[in-house]
Amino acid sequence: MTESTSPRELDDSCGCKAGRVATKYGLSGLDDDLVAYWTGTGEEQYSTRELATHVNQRVLEAALEDAGVAVRDGEVENTYRLLTDDDVTSGTRIQTRNELERDGVPIDDVESDFISHQTVYNHLTNCLDASLEEPDDEERLDRSEEKLGALQNRTAAVTEDTIAQLDRNDVIDINEFDVLVSVTVTCTECQQQYTVRDLLEERGCDCSREY
Incomplete structure (x- = not known):
């Protein structure tokens, strides 16, 4: 030890x-x-x-x-x-x-x-x-996922603070609440929808894969 x-x-x-x-x-x-x-x-x-x-x-x-x-x-x-x-x-x-x-x-x-x-x-x-x-593919994906995740977290935090402030000032009426932010990516070719995390994990949409 x-x-x-x-x-x-x-x-x-x-x-x-x-x-x-x-x-x-x-x-x-x-x-x-x-x-x-x-x-x-x-x-x-x-x-x-x-x-x-x-x-x-x-x-x-x-x-x-x-x-x-x-x-x-x-x-x-x-x-x-x-x-x-x-x-x-x-x-x-x-x-x-x-x-x-x-x-x-x-x-x-x-x-x-x-x-x-x-x-x-x-x-x-x-x-x-x-x-x-040079950064490998995993490193690039990790950096991208962290950057996008930080943006989503900031959006959620700003939204939560804004709603809480409105509630405190009696502008709106809400009990305890959670804020979830999700970004969806849609391929215009195959019309398949993915969350950002799923798209990065899959590394592409269905129409980009060869079978």
């Missing part, structure tokens, strides 16, 4: 957010892991989106440990999913955050320390001098 290192003992080798977060939470060996996972081959190669999830789960795990919260196998991953997954309702997310706050986890600070796909990429290329010959 690797000996743990406190934040004060870590060398803050760069000033980017990834470096600051690694130092703050004592994530020893993180840089080596990121480079190894990013530049690996086959199933051992991770996209920067997967690496961001890896880092953020380690941040959440460290915060739970600092708060004295005992976690079982898979619990960190599930808690992170409840906090970040697009398919989780706002009610479930709020309940999860409230439970973490009751356990002494400063969830506002923890979530603000979560890093993005782009932050991982910048840290790898600018701070760690890691490089790939």
Whole structure:
């Protein structure tokens, strides 16, 4: 088992957010892991989106440990999913955050320390001098999906805030509510409709495939 290192003992080798977060939470060996996972081959190669999830789960795990919260196998991953997954309702997310706050986890600070796909990429290329010959198809898909997902999340957040404000001012009357944003792509040739996520996963529509 690797000996743990406190934040004060870590060398803050760069000033980017990834470096600051690694130092703050004592994530020893993180840089080596990121480079190894990013530049690996086959199933051992991770996209920067997967690496961001890896880092953020380690941040959440460290915060739970600092708060004295005992976690079982898979619990960190599930808690992170409840906090970040697009398919989780706002009610479930709020309940999860409230439970973490009751356990002494400063969830506002923890979530603000979560890093993005782009932050991982910048840290790898600018701070760690890691490089790939060129992004593979999976990397391009990951970047595109994250960009489009961020736009959908922003639309949902703005819509939710606007409705809540109207409700508070008695302009409209609504109880608890959830906002879901879905973008549909329709092929004009075969008329098949896809969500953005499905289209990226399928890598094309029915009429583009050869049978």
